[in-house]
Amino acid sequence: MEKIRIESRKNERVKAYKKLSESAAERAKSGRFTAEGARLCADAAESGIRIERVFYTERALEKYGPYLEKIFQKAEIAYEISEPVAQLMSEVRASQEIFCVLSRESLPEPGALSQNGFYIAAERMQDPSNLGALFRTAEALGISGVILSKDSCDRFSPKALRASMGAVFRLPVWEAEDLPESIRAFGKAGFRTFAAVPDRGAKSVLKCNFAPGSIAVIGNEGAGLTAEASEACETRVTIPMRGRAESLNASAAAMILMWEMMRSPEVE
Amino acid sequence: MEKIRIESRKNERVKAYKKLSESAAERAKSGRFTAEGARLCADAAESGIRIERVFYTERALEKYGPYLEKIFQKAEIAYEISEPVAQLMSEVRASQEIFCVLSRESLPEPGALSQNGFYIAAERMQDPSNLGALFRTAEALGISGVILSKDSCDRFSPKALRASMGAVFRLPVWEAEDLPESIRAFGKAGFRTFAAVPDRGAKSVLKCNFAPGSIAVIGNEGAGLTAEASEACETRVTIPMRGRAESLNASAAAMILMWEMMRSPEVE
Numbered sequence: 290m291e292k293i294r295i296e297s298r299k300n301e302r303v304k305a306y307k308k309l310s311e312s313a314a315e316r317a318k319s320g321r322f323t324a325e326g327a328r329l330c331a332d333a334a335e336s337g338i339r340i341e342r343v344f345y346t347e348r349a350l351e352k353y354g355p356y357l358e359k360i361f362q363k364a365e366i367a368y369e370i371s372e373p374v375a376q377l378m379s380e381v382r383a384s385q386e387i388f389c390v391l392s393r394e395s396l397p398e399p400g401a402l403s404q405n406g407f408y409i410a411a412e413r414m415q416d417p418s419n420l421g422a423l424f425r426t427a428e429a430l431g432i433s434g435v436i437l438s439k440d441s442c443d444r445f446s447p448k449a450l451r452a453s454m455g456a457v458f459r460l461p462v463w464e465a466e467d468l469p470e471s472i473r474a475f476g477k478a479g480f481r482t483f484a485a486v487p488d489r490g491a492k493s494v495l496k497c498n499f500a501p502g503s504i505a506v507i508g509n510e511g512a513g514l515t516a517e518a519s520e521a522c523e524t525r526v527t528i529p530m531r532g533r534a535e536s537l538n539a540s541a542a543a544m545i546l547m548w549e550m551m552r553s554p555e556v557e
Numbered sequence: 558m559e560k561i562r563i564e565s566r567k568n569e570r571v572k573a574y575k576k577l578s579e580s581a582a583e584r585a586k587s588g589r590f591t592a593e594g595a596r597l598c599a600d601a602a603e604s605g606i607r608i609e610r611v612f613y614t615e616r617a618l619e620k621y622g623p624y625l626e627k628i629f630q631k632a633e634i635a636y637e638i639s640e641p642v643a644q645l646m647s648e649v650r651a652s653q654e655i656f657c658v659l660s661r662e663s664l665p666e667p668g669a670l671s672q673n674g675f676y677i678a679a680e681r682m683q684d685p686s687n688l689g690a691l692f693r694t695a696e697a698l699g700i701s702g703v704i705l706s707k708d709s710c711d712r713f714s715p716k717a718l719r720a721s722m723g724a725v726f727r728l729p730v731w732e733a734e735d736l737p738e739s740i741r742a743f744g745k746a747g748f749r750t751f752a753a754v755p756d757r758g759a760k761s762v763l764k765c766n767f768a769p770g771s772i773a774v775i776g777n778e779g780a781g782l783t784a785e786a787s788e789a790c791e792t793r794v795t796i797p798m799r800g801r802a803e804s805l806n807a808s809a810a811a812m813i814l815m816w817e818m819m820r821s822p823e824v825e
Contacts, residue, residue: 422806422809425805425806425809426805426806426809429798429799429805429809430798430799430805431798431799495820530697530698530699531697531698531699531819537693537694537697537698538690538693538694541690541693541694541697541812544809544812544813545812545813545816548813548816551799552763
């Protein structure tokens, strides 16, 4: 691994990092994305993500040596940067002064959905922190993968990546150009599809049989599922509420739905 | 109801509102707190909270008339304010230009815990948005009340109130000077007490019998429960995880715990 020292905030590599971290379009075009922080970058290394570059300060080397070692083992080039450069690159208040440029190509290819799997599909999620949190919870609960409508926000944005605690590196993801169309196709292929709706007339989540091969579809925070996506599903499902109507937010509903899928007696 | 017009950003009432909205100490000293937004303020009126003052712009009156009517019915004094004054008072990006000063004294007295109830106790919650979200979910799921350690953040802060969607107005709250001591006292009084811990050796939440008269105790985002609070409980309980260890966050764990309490076959 090459090691190079950067002192200038105007360095081309630094500018390219910054652009990548700030622009979803740049990430899409280049097939690269960024990660910041000792734990998240080491997590990328351990998850088998290709690390094209790592940037770190001397201070980070002293403080986060064991993390950086893992990163150095996988990184193609390492740049030691000055603290002012790190400050410029950082997205967070208390930076750990470790930054990576990662390659999307090295993420596992999702392949086909498994008939034994449990999946969550999200339509038009707009908040990167909510999307990241969804990945984190999905991974923790053992969900097999995530289906995202094309108009969802970018899961490779710094906020989404951070909120996911690295789950974005590992969970298989399918991007659906036309989500209702994909849902219908999964239904035809034998998957059970469930639309999460805040409708008291829908089937209670407690009465659903989430057998292996189930897909739960959730909408976004503000508008919920579109009628088209909801109708594409086999079953409309709702969380029974005892308090005031509509007071469970979309993330909370998604979490309970994932929990109920994984809690089904047929799992394990 | 009196109506008064305020044009000056230096008006004493405006300054007093601002101070109340910004300072937890001022809220504690005065027994008052603030709320902003058409829906939240109307919610306060409907929940029987004493509205000492309402401030609104002409624009708000046009746009949110039905909400303001509910507020006017309960408010003791109404101030029509100019838009620059509203801008100064606002805590949010797109203000609805409706602001209330509310009285804590009018909140329902919590009384004694019910032996038929299900309760959540939170230790040292520091993030007002997380605390508010906890209230919102607790209310939606039908939790009977919330026990908060004295060193938790202020549930009457603008952020907590907003995230709670008004649940802070309605859910009974007990403040515990010494939470472990209170837990032990509840245990002696016949309540079942459960400490949420991310410890794979603890009892699975799926194997717990959450009979009526149960209290689930959760810790804060960063540090989790203190050993003292955990040991004060009868049972240590954990969410079985299938993914990487420790990857479910505290809010997610609290939500699943509340859901499991309310999902128990004995409820309803």
